[in-house]
Amino acid sequence: MIVLKLGGSVITDKERAETLDGDALDRAADAVAAALETPSESLADGLVVVHGGGSFGHYNASEHGVSTTAGTHDPTAIHDIHGAMKTLNAFVLSRLLEREVPAVPVHPFSAGHRDEEGELQLPTGQVTTLLEEGFVPVLHGDVIGHAGQGATIVSGDELVVELATSLEADRIGLCSTVPGVLDDDGVIDRIESYEAVEDVLGESEATDVTGGMAAKVQALLALEADASIFGLDGLASFLDGTEPGSTIE
């Protein structure tokens, strides 16, 4: 099966709080619907979609000073962030449902938590059951209960890594605002180690935990399955079984 991330920056207008990029989301939903109509081999066991927060989650999280490590005990902060993410999730679901993709929501705040060490604990029996019953579970970056911290942020990227591992995904796709990992010559086709791309990505910084390219590449290198990073133009071909953009082995 495939775990597909739709970047928050792809499907929202990151410059304006809580603003959808409806055209981009339509294009993404078109590609998903077309791929499911004539599924490639790796889609035969299903598709899990994860989307980021873009201008929905990030705006609310930063307003309340909540991050992946700085928590909150304020229920209003939780409702603001979680509510904004559910609104974006409802947009994503409705665009998919319009195209007869059997998409259903799985909200991480309801499903998982972080332990005292900050490790994400995400049981996936519900996702597996929904997949086996033919649905397309749609998760999203969210706020999440965190032992000792109240609640912190869980990013879409972190969920992708977690889901790909527990569900033993065959392929992972990150649909991003860029066509792949770039150096001076353009898109780097294949990446086998972080050292090989360190010069173009720089050191992974703490500020980039919920979305930066360096953190993405490092996390994806640690996974069993190959992962591709590509732009919206590459989504259809990725779902059809090719490897557009940069492939992280």
Place this chain on the structure above:
Amino acid sequence: MIVLKLGGSVITDKERAETLDGDALDRAADAVAAALETPSESLADGLVVVHGGGSFGHYNASEHGVSTTAGTHDPTAIHDIHGAMKTLNAFVLSRLLEREVPAVPVHPFSAGHRDEEGELQLPTGQVTTLLEEGFVPVLHGDVIGHAGQGATIVSGDELVVELATSLEADRIGLCSTVPGVLDDDGVIDRIESYEAVEDVLGESEATDVTGGMAAKVQALLALEADASIFGLDGLASFLDGTEPGSTIE
């Protein structure tokens, strides 16, 4: 800790589709808020609230022919039922938040599933974490992924039994439309076996799986902790540590 069920028939107008009983919900929220301000001993380790569907969930479930055993693979049916329950959940949360109860939502569809035998699988790490961080998790009857069936209904009563068991609840309260289990002399104070009340309750019927009194009593008798069934008038005193209505040992 306490697991408290607010009956769907208590907080909604069961005669009219998707209609809240705002006055009843206000009274319930008042009682919860007052109890948390000066918590009794059994509230010291927290409170989990579960609410039923009343005229929200039941209306949509029956329209789509979905029950605890008859499933659906239609995403529209899932969205209708789940959406109605989320709407009711948002009402419950907002009445609690208005009274400074740190209530947060946990949607069963996102959290659990039924296996091939129809057994409910509900991981509770997220609920425990939220409780320990001082929040009041609010769950609800819902639609839920079901291996081999698509998705079926999980009732609030079933969630209460599951949560009380996994969280090792000290006390269980079912706030109902009646003041307890009734015989000709009024409310039966204590119930120690099903045989003792079989005459007044009758045989548990298949049609009563999501809410009938006979099924409630049978499920509660199987639990370690004592459970009380009472009306809205008894809620404040239950939360303060007394045993109003009928207590099932």
